[in-house]
Amino acid sequence: xxxxxxxATWPRRLGRSRNVVTGAxxxxxxxxxxxxxxxxxxxxxxxxxxxxxxxxxxAQNYLGTDEFGRxxxxxxxxxxxxxxxxxxxxxxLTSLGGIVVGLVAGYYRRLDIVLMRVMDGxxxxxxxxLAIALMAARGSGVGNVIFALSVVYTPRTAMLIRSxxxxxxxxxxxxxxxxxxxxxxxxxxxxxxPNCIGPLLVQGSFIFAYAILAEAILGFLGVGVPPYVPSWxxxxxxxxxxxxxxxxxxxxxxxxxxxxxxxxxxxGDGLRDTLDPRLRVP
Amino acid sequence: xxAYLIRRILALVPVLAVVVSVAFLLIHLIPGxxxxxxxxxxxxxxxxxxxxQALGLDRPLPxxxxxxxxxxxxxxxxxxxxxxxxxxQALLERAEPxxxxxxxxxxxxxxxxxxxxxVAAAQPGSLWDRTLMLAALLGxxxxxxxxxxxxxxxxxxxxxxxxxxxxxxxxxxxxxxxxYMVLPAVSLGFSQSALIARISRSCMLEALQQDxxxxxxxxxxxxxxxxxxxxxxxxxxxxxxVIGITMAILIGGAVVTEIVFNIPGLGRLxxxxxxxxxxxxxxxxxxxxxTAYVLINLGVDMLYVFIDPRIRYE
Numbered sequence: 001x002x003x004x005x006x007x008a009t010w011p012r013r014l015g016r017s018r019n020v021v022t023g024a025x026x027x028x029x030x031x032x033x034x035x036x037x038x039x040x041x042x043x044x045x046x047x048x049x050x051x052x053x054x055x056x057x058x059a060q061n062y063l064g065t066d067e068f069g070r071x072x073x074x075x076x077x078x079x080x081x082x083x084x085x086x087x088x089x090x091x092x093l094t095s096l097g098g099i100v101v102g103l104v105a106g107y108y109r110r111l112d113i114v115l116m117r118v119m120d121g122x123x124x125x126x127x128x129x130l131a132i133a134l135m136a137a138r139g140s141g142v143g144n145v146i147f148a149l150s151v152v153y154t155p156r157t158a159m160l161i162r163s164x165x166x167x168x169x170x171x172x173x174x175x176x177x178x179x180x181x182x183x184x185x186x187x188x189x190x191x192x193x194p195n196c197i198g199p200l201l202v203q204g205s206f207i208f209a210y211a212i213l214a215e216a217i218l219g220f221l222g223v224g225v226p227p228y229v230p231s232w233x234x235x236x237x238x239x240x241x242x243x244x245x246x247x248x249x250x251x252x253x254x255x256x257x258x259x260x261x262x263x264x265x266x267x268g269d270g271l272r273d274t275l276d277p278r279l280r281v282p
Numbered sequence: 283x284x285a286y287l288i289r290r291i292l293a294l295v296p297v298l299a300v301v302v303s304v305a306f307l308l309i310h311l312i313p314g315x316x317x318x319x320x321x322x323x324x325x326x327x328x329x330x331x332x333x334x335q336a337l338g339l340d341r342p343l344p345x346x347x348x349x350x351x352x353x354x355x356x357x358x359x360x361x362x363x364x365x366x367x368x369x370x371q372a373l374l375e376r377a378e379p380x381x382x383x384x385x386x387x388x389x390x391x392x393x394x395x396x397x398x399x400x401v402a403a404a405q406p407g408s409l410w411d412r413t414l415m416l417a418a419l420l421g422x423x424x425x426x427x428x429x430x431x432x433x434x435x436x437x438x439x440x441x442x443x444x445x446x447x448x449x450x451x452x453x454x455x456x457x458x459x460x461x462y463m464v465l466p467a468v469s470l471g472f473s474q475s476a477l478i479a480r481i482s483r484s485c486m487l488e489a490l491q492q493d494x495x496x497x498x499x500x501x502x503x504x505x506x507x508x509x510x511x512x513x514x515x516x517x518x519x520x521x522x523x524v525i526g527i528t529m530a531i532l533i534g535g536a537v538v539t540e541i542v543f544n545i546p547g548l549g550r551l552x553x554x555x556x557x558x559x560x561x562x563x564x565x566x567x568x569x570x571x572x573t574a575y576v577l578i579n580l581g582v583d584m585l586y587v588f589i590d591p592r593i594r595y596e
Binding site: 117118120121122124125126127128129130132133134135136137138139209213216217220221222223236239240243244247250251254257258261262265266 | 296297298299300301303304305308309311312313419420422423424425427428431432434435439530531533534535537538541542552553555556557559561564565567568571572573575576
């Protein structure tokens, strides 16, 4: 009975958190924009229109046009697709990789030493530099950006899962399961993994935010998705060249980037406060 | 202390070994044949074969890795074909701007972050507290590279107060160096100051709730003494830890900031190396920055002893 009560209160507790609600609203807005990009945008974001280059915001072009005459509003709306695909896939892959590495490391002490040294080594690189180096090897493209960012951010999740596993594996109910003859794998998935879901959700929303930002940085540096693909980083990069004449080209995709980051950070903060009150920042 | 230091340095060995291995494996992540990718489409088969042998790519993988370790230990990071000089020399030539930028940004982050956190913690829930923490939340979310573009537009293009881009060495022309460095350092340091402010605030709040603070107040010590001498020093350890972590983000952020402000540092070196497929330089930059970061954090750990005399590392 108490279990049912606890379950019923979860949505309500999340609903009471102002951070979670505001964050979820912002994220939903961005997701809707990406899903219905075709309907929301007013122009084809890839169509070049040199006659209309660097036009300031107007009734025809809500957010103006860039140096090739592309409509900035349509670029921003379509750019959210790349950001969300990279963010969501990176979050999924780092969670998966983190679960596998974290469970193995937390469970098999001998592998733990090796795995954790490898994770330490990967985390010794400044994140964006390792991503740049991996992009240098693999070449530009959405798939390679996802690969690079997953390699960069998996160690953090793996460390988190490992420490959760270590704190749970000695608890009485896990010992009881082992005494009853449960196998390691069954214990890991049935008894330990469910306890990792809370921390994973919190970490996931932050990794989502990092990945979106990192994707934009890679695009801005010219080593992310190819320049002809509408992405926030690419548009900001093209705005950099015309900042003297047309500040709007870099301003609006940056605002979209900031807004998405804000939404995901609020969501992460709120989830952390709700799911794990011990970690609450006063 | 000495024993602890030695143990800490020994613990760095496996981490650095992984760092070197990752840099080594980079070449093998290149799809297809790395040599033809590096030399471009115009290379003849003979040139490709010669380069393959020169790079040792025709040898078995473990042997290549061992040779790479041996080379790195000797301080030989290879040669850049494009720059026509050893990679170590190219790194040394470009290190100064990155170092100056990173340290200036760190200074900005600390000077803005720590006092903001302390002021916010002094009266939790006050208007000051809420305003500063809202600014800090926004600061964490605002991408530094986009902030720098807006700064350029505002302070260089519109107001004309500061140069939009460029670099001058502080050893050659200190005044020009300062003018060039203000915008990059502030835009790089700002988002880190937000992080530092949030941590400083929560650590100060925790410290201010301790019994010894009440004792100090009861003794009749002034508000300033209680805040700065009693609470601040005890809140400092986690803040210093965050500053250590901040360094990694600053080094990474410096790369992007250098591109925006056209600063000839390691960031511009690695980006042009990526575009030219100059892999020895890419390997060199990530090796050097990762090693620097590891050593900085060793230094931060050592700092704890001076901040908190209870930590002795016996």
